[in-house]
Amino acid sequence: MKKRINNFSRKMTKNLNLPYSHFMLYETGMDDSYFLKAQIGIVSNWYDGNPCNMHLDQLGKKIKSSIINKKNLIGFQFTTIGISDGITMETYGKIYYSLYSRELIEDRV
Template sequence: MALNKHSKRLTQDPSQPASQAMLYAVGLTDDDMNKPQIGIASTGYDGNPCNMHLNNLAKEIKTHTNTNDQVGLTFNTIGVSDGISMGTSGMNYSLASRDIIADSMETVVNAQSYDGLIGVVGCDKNMPGAIIAMLRLNRPSIMVYGGSIASGKYKGRKLNIVSAFEALGQKVAGEIDEKEYREIIKSAIPGAGACGGMYTANTMASSIECMGMALPYNSSIPAENPNKLSEAERTAKAMKNLLEL
Protein backbone atom coordinates (compact mmCIF):
# COMPACT_ATOMS: atom_id res chain seq x y z
CA MET A 1 0.00 0.00 0.00
CA ALA A 2 1.28 3.46 -0.91
CA LEU A 3 2.09 5.52 2.18
CA ASN A 4 1.81 8.76 0.20
CA LYS A 5 -1.92 8.31 -0.37
CA HIS A 6 -2.67 12.04 -0.45
CA SER A 7 0.59 13.72 -1.43
CA LYS A 8 1.02 11.58 -4.54
CA ARG A 9 -1.74 13.60 -6.19
CA LEU A 10 0.86 16.37 -6.33
CA THR A 11 4.16 14.53 -6.50
CA GLN A 12 3.25 11.75 -8.96
CA ASP A 13 0.61 13.28 -11.22
CA PRO A 14 2.18 14.43 -14.54
CA SER A 15 -0.51 17.11 -14.80
CA GLN A 16 0.90 18.85 -11.70
CA PRO A 17 4.25 20.23 -12.95
CA ALA A 18 3.94 23.50 -11.04
CA SER A 19 3.28 21.66 -7.76
CA GLN A 20 6.34 19.51 -8.31
CA ALA A 21 8.50 22.48 -9.28
CA MET A 22 7.58 24.24 -6.05
CA LEU A 23 8.30 21.15 -3.98
CA TYR A 24 11.73 20.80 -5.59
CA ALA A 25 12.24 24.48 -4.74
CA VAL A 26 11.77 23.85 -1.01
CA GLY A 27 14.45 21.14 -1.12
CA LEU A 28 12.70 17.88 -1.91
CA THR A 29 14.71 15.34 -3.88
CA ASP A 30 13.52 12.75 -6.42
CA ASP A 31 13.53 10.22 -3.60
CA ASP A 32 11.51 12.54 -1.35
CA MET A 33 8.82 12.84 -4.01
CA ASN A 34 7.98 9.18 -3.39
CA LYS A 35 7.73 9.53 0.39
CA PRO A 36 4.70 10.44 2.49
CA GLN A 37 4.53 14.10 3.51
CA ILE A 38 3.79 14.89 7.15
CA GLY A 39 2.60 18.31 8.28
CA ILE A 40 4.19 19.28 11.60
CA ALA A 41 2.03 22.03 13.08
CA SER A 42 3.61 24.03 15.89
CA THR A 43 1.82 26.51 18.13
CA GLY A 44 5.21 27.79 19.26
CA TYR A 45 5.64 31.50 19.89
CA ASP A 46 7.84 33.65 22.09
CA GLY A 47 5.14 35.34 24.19
CA ASN A 48 4.02 32.47 26.41
CA PRO A 49 6.08 30.02 28.53
CA CYS A 50 3.66 27.23 27.56
CA ASN A 51 4.63 27.67 23.91
CA MET A 52 8.10 29.24 23.88
CA HIS A 53 9.95 25.93 23.38
CA LEU A 54 7.60 24.25 20.91
CA ASN A 55 9.34 25.35 17.70
CA ASN A 56 12.52 23.63 18.89
CA LEU A 57 10.53 20.48 19.64
CA ALA A 58 8.89 20.64 16.21
CA LYS A 59 12.33 20.99 14.61
CA GLU A 60 13.53 17.86 16.41
CA ILE A 61 10.42 15.97 15.30
CA LYS A 62 11.03 17.05 11.70
CA THR A 63 14.60 15.73 11.85
CA HIS A 64 13.46 12.29 13.00
CA THR A 65 10.52 12.27 10.58
CA ASN A 66 12.93 12.81 7.71
CA THR A 67 15.17 9.96 8.87
CA ASN A 68 12.19 7.58 9.02
CA ASP A 69 11.39 7.60 5.29
CA GLN A 70 8.97 10.51 5.51
CA VAL A 71 9.13 14.18 4.60
CA GLY A 72 8.41 16.47 7.56
CA LEU A 73 7.11 19.92 6.65
CA THR A 74 6.63 22.36 9.51
CA PHE A 75 4.12 25.18 9.71
CA ASN A 76 2.84 27.40 12.51
CA THR A 77 -0.48 28.51 13.87
CA ILE A 78 -1.60 30.90 16.61
CA GLY A 79 -1.92 30.61 20.34
CA VAL A 80 -3.51 32.64 23.14
CA SER A 81 -2.20 32.49 26.69
CA ASP A 82 -5.06 32.24 29.17
CA GLY A 83 -2.61 32.95 31.97
CA ILE A 84 -1.56 36.26 30.42
CA SER A 85 -4.94 37.40 29.08
CA MET A 86 -6.96 36.38 32.15
CA GLY A 87 -8.69 39.31 33.83
CA THR A 88 -8.57 41.42 30.66
CA SER A 89 -10.65 41.74 27.49
CA GLY A 90 -8.05 39.50 25.89
CA MET A 91 -9.89 36.49 27.31
CA ASN A 92 -12.64 37.18 24.76
CA TYR A 93 -10.25 35.67 22.20
CA SER A 94 -9.20 32.57 24.10
CA LEU A 95 -12.01 30.16 23.24
CA ALA A 96 -12.25 31.52 19.70
CA SER A 97 -8.54 30.75 19.21
CA ARG A 98 -9.31 27.03 19.52
CA ASP A 99 -11.38 27.15 16.35
CA ILE A 100 -8.80 29.23 14.49
CA ILE A 101 -6.14 26.66 15.40
CA ALA A 102 -8.37 23.81 14.21
CA ASP A 103 -9.27 25.63 11.00
CA SER A 104 -5.67 26.55 10.19
CA MET A 105 -4.32 23.02 10.73
CA GLU A 106 -7.13 21.50 8.67
CA THR A 107 -6.61 24.11 5.94
CA VAL A 108 -2.89 23.50 5.52
CA VAL A 109 -3.09 19.70 5.61
CA ASN A 110 -5.93 19.55 3.08
CA ALA A 111 -4.61 22.31 0.83
CA GLN A 112 -1.10 20.84 0.71
CA SER A 113 -2.28 17.21 0.46
CA TYR A 114 -0.27 16.04 3.46
CA ASP A 115 -0.51 12.37 4.38
CA GLY A 116 -0.44 12.90 8.13
CA LEU A 117 -0.39 15.54 10.86
CA ILE A 118 1.71 15.96 14.00
CA GLY A 119 0.43 18.75 16.25
CA VAL A 120 3.03 20.22 18.62
CA VAL A 121 1.04 22.06 21.26
CA GLY A 122 1.34 23.38 24.78
CA CYS A 123 -1.49 25.55 26.10
CA ASP A 124 -5.16 25.27 27.00
CA LYS A 125 -6.82 25.85 23.61
CA ASN A 126 -3.94 24.49 21.49
CA MET A 127 -4.69 20.89 22.38
CA PRO A 128 -8.43 20.72 21.67
CA GLY A 129 -7.82 22.84 18.57
CA ALA A 130 -5.31 20.31 17.25
CA ILE A 131 -7.57 17.36 18.09
CA ILE A 132 -10.57 18.97 16.36
CA ALA A 133 -8.43 19.35 13.22
CA MET A 134 -7.25 15.73 13.42
CA LEU A 135 -10.79 14.42 13.75
CA ARG A 136 -11.98 16.46 10.80
CA LEU A 137 -9.07 15.34 8.64
CA ASN A 138 -9.33 11.64 9.53
CA ARG A 139 -5.70 11.05 8.52
CA PRO A 140 -2.84 9.54 10.54
CA SER A 141 -2.32 12.08 13.33
CA ILE A 142 -0.42 12.39 16.61
CA MET A 143 -0.56 15.17 19.17
CA VAL A 144 2.66 16.04 21.00
CA TYR A 145 2.23 17.99 24.23
CA GLY A 146 5.12 20.31 25.09
CA GLY A 147 5.00 19.32 28.76
CA SER A 148 4.44 20.90 32.15
CA ILE A 149 6.64 23.60 33.63
CA ALA A 150 9.04 22.96 36.50
CA SER A 151 8.11 24.20 39.96
CA GLY A 152 9.16 27.66 40.96
CA LYS A 153 10.84 28.13 44.31
CA TYR A 154 10.95 30.91 46.89
CA LYS A 155 12.35 30.60 50.41
CA GLY A 156 12.29 26.81 50.12
CA ARG A 157 8.62 26.73 49.08
CA LYS A 158 7.47 25.32 45.75
CA LEU A 159 5.50 27.72 43.58
CA ASN A 160 3.31 27.61 40.48
CA ILE A 161 1.04 30.02 38.60
CA VAL A 162 -1.58 29.93 41.39
CA SER A 163 1.09 31.19 43.81
CA ALA A 164 1.06 34.50 41.94
CA PHE A 165 -2.70 34.90 42.50
CA GLU A 166 -2.34 33.90 46.16
CA ALA A 167 0.47 36.40 46.63
CA LEU A 168 -1.83 39.24 45.61
CA GLY A 169 -4.34 38.17 48.25
CA GLN A 170 -1.57 37.93 50.84
CA LYS A 171 -0.36 41.41 49.97
CA VAL A 172 -3.87 42.89 50.20
CA ALA A 173 -4.34 41.12 53.55
CA GLY A 174 -1.07 42.60 54.81
CA GLU A 175 0.59 39.21 55.22
CA ILE A 176 3.49 40.08 52.89
CA ASP A 177 4.99 43.37 51.74
CA GLU A 178 5.46 44.68 48.20
CA LYS A 179 9.03 43.38 47.94
CA GLU A 180 8.11 39.81 48.87
CA TYR A 181 5.08 39.99 46.58
CA ARG A 182 7.31 40.92 43.62
CA GLU A 183 9.81 38.17 44.44
CA ILE A 184 7.08 35.52 44.47
CA ILE A 185 5.79 36.68 41.07
CA LYS A 186 9.30 36.62 39.62
CA SER A 187 9.94 33.12 41.01
CA ALA A 188 6.58 31.44 40.32
CA ILE A 189 7.35 30.34 36.75
CA PRO A 190 11.00 29.39 36.15
CA GLY A 191 10.95 28.68 32.39
CA ALA A 192 9.26 26.83 29.55
CA GLY A 193 6.20 24.64 29.95
CA ALA A 194 2.50 24.76 30.69
CA CYS A 195 1.13 25.83 34.06
CA GLY A 196 2.33 23.37 36.69
CA GLY A 197 -0.72 21.67 38.15
CA MET A 198 -3.78 19.73 37.04
CA TYR A 199 -5.21 22.77 35.34
CA THR A 200 -6.55 22.81 31.80
CA ALA A 201 -3.30 22.09 29.92
CA ASN A 202 -2.15 19.08 31.93
CA THR A 203 -5.70 17.75 32.27
CA MET A 204 -6.29 17.99 28.52
CA ALA A 205 -2.92 16.38 27.79
CA SER A 206 -3.68 13.47 30.13
CA SER A 207 -7.15 12.97 28.64
CA ILE A 208 -5.85 13.05 25.07
CA GLU A 209 -3.13 10.52 25.90
CA CYS A 210 -5.80 8.24 27.41
CA MET A 211 -7.81 8.55 24.18
CA GLY A 212 -4.78 7.36 22.23
CA MET A 213 -4.21 10.59 20.30
CA ALA A 214 -0.81 11.11 21.99
CA LEU A 215 1.91 8.57 22.72
CA PRO A 216 2.22 6.89 26.14
CA TYR A 217 3.89 9.12 28.77
CA ASN A 218 3.61 12.19 26.55
CA SER A 219 1.52 14.08 29.10
CA SER A 220 3.79 13.33 32.07
CA ILE A 221 7.24 14.26 30.72
CA PRO A 222 8.02 17.85 31.82
CA ALA A 223 8.85 20.48 29.22
CA GLU A 224 12.50 20.91 30.16
CA ASN A 225 13.21 17.26 30.94
CA PRO A 226 15.76 15.82 28.44
CA ASN A 227 13.35 12.95 27.75
CA LYS A 228 10.92 15.41 26.14
CA LEU A 229 13.18 15.76 23.09
CA SER A 230 13.54 11.98 22.96
CA GLU A 231 9.82 11.84 22.20
CA ALA A 232 10.60 13.21 18.74
CA GLU A 233 12.03 9.90 17.56
CA ARG A 234 9.14 7.91 19.08
CA THR A 235 6.67 10.21 17.35
CA ALA A 236 8.31 9.85 13.94
CA LYS A 237 8.34 6.04 14.23
CA ALA A 238 4.74 5.98 15.42
CA MET A 239 3.65 8.10 12.45
CA LYS A 240 5.36 5.70 10.07
CA ASN A 241 3.49 2.84 11.74
CA LEU A 242 0.15 4.67 11.36
CA LEU A 243 0.79 5.23 7.67
CA GLU A 244 1.49 1.52 7.20
CA LEU A 245 -1.74 0.38 8.89
Protein backbone atom coordinates in the same frame (compact mmCIF):
# COMPACT_ATOMS: atom_id res chain seq x y z
CA MET B 1 -1.84 -5.81 -1.59
CA LYS B 2 0.71 -3.47 -0.05
CA LYS B 3 -0.81 -0.26 1.31
CA ARG B 4 0.84 2.95 0.11
CA ILE B 5 1.72 5.36 2.87
CA ASN B 6 1.85 8.30 0.45
CA ASN B 7 -1.72 8.13 -0.91
CA PHE B 8 -2.24 11.87 -0.48
CA SER B 9 1.28 13.09 -1.27
CA ARG B 10 1.43 11.22 -4.55
CA LYS B 11 -1.64 13.07 -5.85
CA MET B 12 0.67 16.06 -6.15
CA THR B 13 4.08 14.50 -6.70
CA LYS B 14 3.04 11.97 -9.35
CA ASN B 15 0.72 14.26 -11.32
CA LEU B 16 2.68 15.51 -14.35
CA ASN B 17 0.06 18.24 -14.88
CA LEU B 18 1.33 20.10 -11.78
CA PRO B 19 4.74 21.48 -12.87
CA TYR B 20 4.49 24.54 -10.61
CA SER B 21 3.84 22.36 -7.57
CA HIS B 22 6.85 20.24 -8.49
CA PHE B 23 8.96 23.37 -8.95
CA MET B 24 8.03 24.62 -5.47
CA LEU B 25 8.95 21.26 -3.94
CA TYR B 26 12.29 21.23 -5.80
CA GLU B 27 12.99 24.70 -4.38
CA THR B 28 12.64 23.31 -0.83
CA GLY B 29 15.58 21.02 -1.57
CA MET B 30 13.64 17.97 -2.65
CA ASP B 31 14.70 15.87 -5.61
CA ASP B 32 12.90 13.10 -7.51
CA SER B 33 13.71 10.53 -4.80
CA TYR B 34 11.68 12.59 -2.29
CA PHE B 35 8.63 12.37 -4.55
CA LEU B 36 8.32 8.71 -3.55
CA LYS B 37 8.01 9.60 0.13
CA ALA B 38 4.92 10.50 2.11
CA GLN B 39 4.80 14.14 3.19
CA ILE B 40 3.94 14.66 6.84
CA GLY B 41 2.78 18.02 8.26
CA ILE B 42 4.15 18.98 11.69
CA VAL B 43 2.14 21.80 13.25
CA SER B 44 2.60 23.85 16.39
CA ASN B 45 1.42 27.18 17.71
CA TRP B 46 4.91 28.30 18.67
CA TYR B 47 5.69 31.94 19.32
CA ASP B 48 8.13 33.85 21.51
CA GLY B 49 5.45 35.86 23.33
CA ASN B 50 4.21 32.95 25.42
CA PRO B 51 6.40 30.96 27.81
CA CYS B 52 3.95 28.07 27.49
CA ASN B 53 4.47 27.84 23.72
CA MET B 54 7.99 29.16 23.09
CA HIS B 55 9.56 25.69 23.20
CA LEU B 56 7.20 24.18 20.62
CA ASP B 57 9.39 25.22 17.67
CA GLN B 58 12.27 23.16 19.08
CA LEU B 59 9.94 20.25 19.82
CA GLY B 60 8.67 20.43 16.21
CA LYS B 61 12.25 20.32 14.93
CA LYS B 62 12.95 17.19 16.98
CA ILE B 63 9.82 15.56 15.59
CA LYS B 64 10.82 16.58 12.06
CA SER B 65 14.31 15.10 12.46
CA SER B 66 12.82 11.83 13.74
CA ILE B 67 10.51 11.71 10.71
CA ILE B 68 13.36 12.43 8.30
CA ASN B 69 15.22 9.44 9.73
CA LYS B 70 12.35 7.19 8.70
CA LYS B 71 12.78 5.51 5.33
CA ASN B 72 9.76 6.75 3.37
CA LEU B 73 8.72 9.97 5.11
CA ILE B 74 9.51 13.66 4.76
CA GLY B 75 8.37 16.28 7.26
CA PHE B 76 7.21 19.84 6.67
CA GLN B 77 6.96 22.07 9.72
CA PHE B 78 4.39 24.86 9.91
CA THR B 79 2.75 27.00 12.55
CA THR B 80 -0.71 28.25 13.39
CA ILE B 81 -2.15 31.04 15.50
CA GLY B 82 -1.66 31.06 19.25
CA ILE B 83 -2.79 33.05 22.24
CA SER B 84 -1.58 33.31 25.80
CA ASP B 85 -4.28 32.72 28.38
CA GLY B 86 -1.89 34.07 31.03
CA ILE B 87 -1.39 37.40 29.28
CA THR B 88 -5.12 37.86 28.73
CA MET B 89 -6.00 36.80 32.30
CA GLU B 90 -8.50 39.15 33.97
CA THR B 91 -9.13 41.08 30.75
CA TYR B 92 -11.92 41.15 28.21
CA GLY B 93 -9.55 39.30 25.91
CA LYS B 94 -9.78 36.23 28.13
CA ILE B 95 -13.57 36.34 28.22
CA TYR B 96 -14.19 37.13 24.56
CA TYR B 97 -11.19 35.77 22.64
CA SER B 98 -8.82 33.48 24.50
CA LEU B 99 -11.10 30.54 25.10
CA TYR B 100 -12.76 30.83 21.69
CA SER B 101 -9.38 30.94 19.99
CA ARG B 102 -8.91 27.25 20.78
CA GLU B 103 -11.61 26.40 18.23
CA LEU B 104 -9.97 28.71 15.68
CA ILE B 105 -6.62 26.99 16.21
CA GLU B 106 -8.25 23.60 15.80
CA ASP B 107 -9.94 24.73 12.57
CA ARG B 108 -6.65 26.05 11.16
CA VAL B 109 -4.82 22.80 11.77
